[in-house]
Amino acid sequence: xxxxxxxxxxxxVLAASALTASAPAFAAGxxxxxxxxxxVNSMREIAQPFHAALDxxxxxxxxxxxxxxxxxxxxxxxxxxxxxxxxxxxxATKPECVIFNVEPNSDTxxxxxxxxxxxxxxxxxxxxxxxxNLKVAENSNWAAHVAVNAHDAGVGISKAIVxxxxxxxxxxxxxGRLDTDTAQGRFKGLEQVLAENPKVKLLDNQTANWDRxxxxxxxxxxxxxxxxxxxxxxxxxxxxxxxxVEALRAAGLAGKIPVVGVDGIPEAIQxxxxxxxxxxxxxxxxxxxxxxxxLGYCVVTGQIPQPKDWPAEHRDFYLKLIxxxxxxxxxxxxxxxxxxxxxxxxxxxVFSRSVGPAAG
Amino acid sequence: MDISAQLRRxxxxxxxxxxxxxxxxxxxxxxxxxxxxxxxNRSAIPLILAIGMTFIILQGSIDLSVEGVMAISSLSxxxxxxxxxxxxxxxxxxxxxGVAAGVGFGFLxxxxxxxxxxxxxxxxxxxxxxxxxxxxxxxxxxxxxIHDQLLRTLGLGYFLGIPNLFxxxxxxxxxSLGIQNxxxxxxxxxxxxxxxxxxxxxxxxxxxxKLLAFCFAGALSGLxxxxxxxxxxxxxxxxxxxxxxxxxxxVVIGGTSLSGGRGGVLQSVVGVFILAVLANxxxxxxxxxxxxxxxxxxxxxxxxxGTTWHLRDRMRIIK
Numbered sequence: 001x002x003x004x005x006x007x008x009x010x011x012x013v014l015a016a017s018a019l020t021a022s023a024p025a026f027a028a029g030x031x032x033x034x035x036x037x038x039x040v041n042s043m044r045e046i047a048q049p050f051h052a053a054l055d056x057x058x059x060x061x062x063x064x065x066x067x068x069x070x071x072x073x074x075x076x077x078x079x080x081x082x083x084x085x086x087x088x089x090x091x092a093t094k095p096e097c098v099i100f101n102v103e104p105n106s107d108t109x110x111x112x113x114x115x116x117x118x119x120x121x122x123x124x125x126x127x128x129x130x131x132x133n134l135k136v137a138e139n140s141n142w143a144a145h146v147a148v149n150a151h152d153a154g155v156g157i158s159k160a161i162v163x164x165x166x167x168x169x170x171x172x173x174x175x176g177r178l179d180t181d182t183a184q185g186r187f188k189g190l191e192q193v194l195a196e197n198p199k200v201k202l203l204d205n206q207t208a209n210w211d212r213x214x215x216x217x218x219x220x221x222x223x224x225x226x227x228x229x230x231x232x233x234x235x236x237x238x239x240x241x242x243x244x245v246e247a248l249r250a251a252g253l254a255g256k257i258p259v260v261g262v263d264g265i266p267e268a269i270q271x272x273x274x275x276x277x278x279x280x281x282x283x284x285x286x287x288x289x290x291x292x293x294x295l296g297y298c299v300v301t302g303q304i305p306q307p308k309d310w311p312a313e314h315r316d317f318y319l320k321l322i323x324x325x326x327x328x329x330x331x332x333x334x335x336x337x338x339x340x341x342x343x344x345x346x347x348x349x350v351f352s353r354s355v356g357p358a359a360g
Numbered sequence: 361m362d363i364s365a366q367l368r369r370x371x372x373x374x375x376x377x378x379x380x381x382x383x384x385x386x387x388x389x390x391x392x393x394x395x396x397x398x399x400x401n402r403s404a405i406p407l408i409l410a411i412g413m414t415f416i417i418l419q420g421s422i423d424l425s426v427e428g429v430m431a432i433s434s435l436s437x438x439x440x441x442x443x444x445x446x447x448x449x450x451x452x453x454x455x456x457x458g459v460a461a462g463v464g465f466g467f468l469x470x471x472x473x474x475x476x477x478x479x480x481x482x483x484x485x486x487x488x489x490x491x492x493x494x495x496x497x498x499x500x501x502x503x504x505x506i507h508d509q510l511l512r513t514l515g516l517g518y519f520l521g522i523p524n525l526f527x528x529x530x531x532x533x534x535x536s537l538g539i540q541n542x543x544x545x546x547x548x549x550x551x552x553x554x555x556x557x558x559x560x561x562x563x564x565x566x567x568x569x570k571l572l573a574f575c576f577a578g579a580l581s582g583l584x585x586x587x588x589x590x591x592x593x594x595x596x597x598x599x600x601x602x603x604x605x606x607x608x609x610x611v612v613i614g615g616t617s618l619s620g621g622r623g624g625v626l627q628s629v630v631g632v633f634i635l636a637v638l639a640n641x642x643x644x645x646x647x648x649x650x651x652x653x654x655x656x657x658x659x660x661x662x663x664x665x666g667t668t669w670h671l672r673d674r675m676r677i678i679k
Contacts, residue, residue, distance in 0.1 A: 045496070047597035052501020178650060207649045211601055212592055217402040221643045224395040225387075246592050250401075250516040267505065267594075 030302040032097035037300055039067055039293040040090065042074040042083055043103040048239070049265040050285050051103075057289030057341070058101065064342055065297055080109040088116055096121035097300055101292025107131045107181070117141035123299060123307075125292030129181040132359060136315040143307040144295055145316045146288065147358035150182045153281045154189020154236075156323050157260035160279040161232045164258040168199035169231030172222050174215050174244060175207040176236040183207075186236045186262060203229060210236070212243030219247035232258045238268035238280055245276045264324055264332070273329040282322045286336050287353065291344060298347035313357035320353045364669065371666055372615050372630045379634060383641035390644045397523060403636040404525035408584045409607040410614075410628040411536045412577030415546075417611055419573055420553040420620030421473065421480035426581050426607060428491030429465050430600030433458035433585030435495045438504035438595025441511055445504040454511065458586025459579050465491050466578015470571035480574075488604075495597050504595040515590030525587055532580070536625045545569050553620025610635050613663040634663075 041058040043051050055073055062071035072090065076083035083105050090098055100117070104110055104126055114134065117124040118141050127146045130136075136145050161171060173190060176183030187205070194202055203226050208215035215235065222230060233248075235241035241261030248254045255276045261268055264282025271277040298304040307315060324332055344352055384391040409426055416423045439446050441454035450457065465487055472483045506512065517524050540546035551559045552566055560566050581600075588599050614631025616623020638659065642652050 046501055047496045047499050047503075049501055049503065055501070175649065204643070204646065205649065206643060211598055213588065213596065213599055213601060216592060217398070217639070218643060220398045220401060221395070221640050224392065224398045225389055225644055243592060246516070249512075250591075267503075 030300065032094070032300045034066070034301075036094045036097040037067060037297070038070050038072060038090065038098045039065075039297065040072040040074055040087075040098060040100045041289055041293070042076070042087065042100055044078055044105055045075055046073070049267065050263050053265075053285035054103065054289030057286035058293055060286070060338060060341060061290035061293050061297075061345060064338070064345065065294075067297075076105055078105060080105045083109050084112040084116070087113055087122075091116070091120045091122055096123075098122045099293055099296025099300065100124050101289065101296070102126045103128065103288075104130070110134055114139050114142045123296040125295055127288055127292070129185070137312055140306075140308050143299060144292070144310075144314065145358065146291060147316060147318050148182075148283045149318050149321065149358075150185025151189045151192075152318075153262050153283075153321055154186035155193055156189070156281055156321070157186075157262060157279050158190040158193035158234065160323075160325065161234055161258055161260050162193060162197050162200055164278050165200065165231040167197055170201045170203045170226065170229040171232045171234055172203050172219075172226070172230055173205040174218065174233070174235040174240045175205055176210045176240070178207050183210075183236055190234055208235075208240045208243065210239055212239045212246070215240040215243030216247045219244045220250070223247065223251050223253075230257065233260075235259065235261045237261055238263040238265045241277055241280070242267060242271065245271060248276075264322065266333075269324055269329050269332050272324055272326060273333060275326070279323060279325045282324055282332070283319050284322060284353075287341060287344065288319070290341060291350070291353070294345040294347075294350055297345075298350055303347040304350070313354065314351050316358045317351065317354035318356050318358050320355045367666065368615060372613060372627065372634065372663070375663075376630055376634050376637065379637050379641065383637065383644060387641075387644040390641060393521070395640070395644070397518070397521065399633075399636050399640050400526040401523045402640060403632050404523060404529045405584045405588050406603065406606055406610060406632045406636065407526075407529040407629060408532055408580050408587070409603055410610045410632050411532060411625055412580035413607045413611050414536075414616055414623065414625050414628045415540075415549055415573045416480075416577050417608075417616055417618060418549045418553045418620055418623060419570060420556060421570065421573070422484065422608070422618075423469070423574070423577050423581075424481065424484040424604060425465060425469060425487040425491060425578075426604040427600030427602075428488040428493075428495070429462050429578055429581035430585030430588065430603060431495035431597050432465065432491040432498075433461045433582040434589040434599040435498040435504070435595040435597070436461045437586040437589050438506050439498065441506055442508040443504040443506055443595075445502065449508070451508060451510060454508070455583065455586045455590075458589070459582040462578040462580070462582015462585070463575050464578070466575045466581070467571070469578065470574030473574065474567040474570050492597070495595075499595060499597050503597070506589060506593050506595070511590040512593060515587060515593075525591065528587065532583075533625060533629055540625050545572055549573065550621055553622075555621070606635060609660055613660065 039062060041055055043054055046052055046055055059071060062068050074086040110130055113124060118139055124142045125144050128148050130145055136142050175187055194200055206218045208218055233244045235244055238261035241259050244259050245254055248257055258278040260279045262281045264280050268277055268280040272280055299306060343349055413423060437454040437458040440448045440450045440457050442449045469483050469487045472478050473480045514524050519527060548564055548569055585599055589595060610631035611628045612618060613634055614627035616627055
């Protein structure tokens, strides 16, 4: 008899606790005191407008969240080991309150950073592309990966170029650093569009390593070799596209031969507006520089559950890309308005720019 | 002269001719007037840098700060001529500002090398970082865009069919030949490179000439950065990317020995043209971009082996 009573009592207690536990969706309290939170942007360098915009995004978020003095910028100058050691250097105290928003310098930087995060409890959000064998969902502290679909970006600008030349003619392509996923992905996008448009011929492709000073002599050599056979110039990023524009300018052809690029830097948007480029694609650097910090902030303040409880499409997702052409260039020429970003930092809207799950 | 000395003397020029003829046969448009203009365009800035590097290397030193000095010069000129960030409008004087920035850093390098006796390798490495870092600070993620049309025409334009920048480079080459052959600075640079201790013991003002070489190289790096900026149209932190290695390579391929004491401006000119013809020719012939770096590296290796073969018994350290 007493056993049965205890059994009923136990069941009642279990039922009661189940009810209270499921009442509010995010029952967790904050993991950290606000004063202990540190938000970090880790990137290659700050000289290029893209990276400056990343940093600006981070600072804008810091100010909005009241963490201005707790924002840290880490620059690794292209050295993956340095990126990892800079990360570790911040984790001596209260590592579970440090949030890293990272532009990984190379594929090899991922594993050590993920391991560091898992071991210390720090939070990691990465961008662009990650090695296929690493799965976000299998790592407790690799909160999210914001994937930028290089292939889609490549396809978008390639279609624009094919349309601009009426579906036939010769084009030349400036590739980025050949050993990066970004460069290869964008070029595959071009190859896909070319396969669908057999009357468009790729006369030559060279690498200018993302750099406009390197792109200039290559385009000059092409203009000499192919002359008026070149109907358009495809570039894997804006810096190279702008170098191509200057080479065209030297030959009196700026604005007469369509040029495309990727990144959406202010100079490129101006060129699109002027007609010297016809399209650039932006992943919105200001957004990328802030969203990882916002995600981590929502976690450590207890406003959203921990990443291990997120659905798969929130752990690894594709970022919405913005195609900027003559039609919409004007609206992107002005400085970004804070309101368009605070929307995305609110914890219930923090995944609003996802366009779907990425690989995993 | 024995065979190896003949090879050393005429080898580079012969290599240049062979490369040029070879590419022309493979692709006839390579030898067209328009492509000669393209090659001239591509050679202008490396020529200016190679001149400065020649005197430095002749003396047995090295200058690794080229890229940083070009960067700071680029930012300097872009901020003082008509641009989108400041209200200044100095026009052609802006080039002088770029050169001045170069001289400043060159003087700093030379001072530390001569007065504090730190090896030039380390000093110029540090100056590279300092000048590049200063350029990054000035750029601040919003590179100043040059709106001065006169300067843009200077950078992109032609005079009688010859690129303006190439004309400037050619004038500087002639000037430097004069300096090399007819001034004390020029002639004694060979002596300093050949044997610095002996030069000092002979009472030569070695420190003064070394300082002068660094100032001269700095001025030329500054000029190169300023001129390249007029060509691409903005103050760019990465404007010198790869130029330091290219300049040293050109000087060595041309026949100036890294250990100092032999070579000269004309040899470096040949070296610059070899690299320019090679880079341009590989595009014309259609060598895969994946292979180009390997081809360049292979040719550089052969050239360096050729010019230092006679030294293989003695290990000389760069001062």
